[in-house]
Amino acid sequence: xxxxxxxxxxxTEQFGLQWGHLIAQIIIFxxxxxxxxxxxxxxxxxxxxxxxxxxxxxxxxxxxxxxxxAAAEQNAKAIxxxxxxxxxxxxxxxxxxxxxxxxxxRQEAVNEASAIIAKAREAAQLEQEQLVTQLKREFGRMVVxxxxxxxxxxxxxxxxxxxxxxxxxxxxx
Numbered sequence: 001x002x003x004x005x006x007x008x009x010x011x012t013e014q015f016g017l018q019w020g021h022l023i024a025q026i027i028i029f030x031x032x033x034x035x036x037x038x039x040x041x042x043x044x045x046x047x048x049x050x051x052x053x054x055x056x057x058x059x060x061x062x063x064x065x066x067x068x069x070a071a072a073e074q075n076a077k078a079i080x081x082x083x084x085x086x087x088x089x090x091x092x093x094x095x096x097x098x099x100x101x102x103x104x105x106r107q108e109a110v111n112e113a114s115a116i117i118a119k120a121r122e123a124a125q126l127e128q129e130q131l132v133t134q135l136k137r138e139f140g141r142m143v144v145x146x147x148x149x150x151x152x153x154x155x156x157x158x159x160x161x162x163x164x165x166x167x168x169x170x171x172x173x
Contacts, residue, residue: 065138069135073131084120087117090113
């Protein structure tokens, strides 16, 4: 024990170690660590967590938009199918009445059914185009919003228009 104490004493003397200064330095280091954790690292970590959450929210909104688009496409297909079924029914009725009526009446019924099919397809196509346009507009708005949040820059109208055009050009549905 005495040998260990004399070895410690020799080492502290050789290296000029002063216990009072060492303890003071340890306390100062602990205070610096506490201050940095509380006032520097804490807010930075909170900001990073908030950004991660906003990004996750943006991704979930994008997934929801994709699901909505799929549902809209499914709805458009159902409308086209229903229109085709309706047109088929009208053609069948026209065929039955054509047996009774002359050739002229039969041709009129077929023309009417074709017009209904064309109008139904036009309506379905128009609705699908409107949904795609609306999705592109919303996606462009989300890209502009995400860009302004990520860069921390408030985008002017020219920047927003340019980003919307570029995004619309890259998104092909």
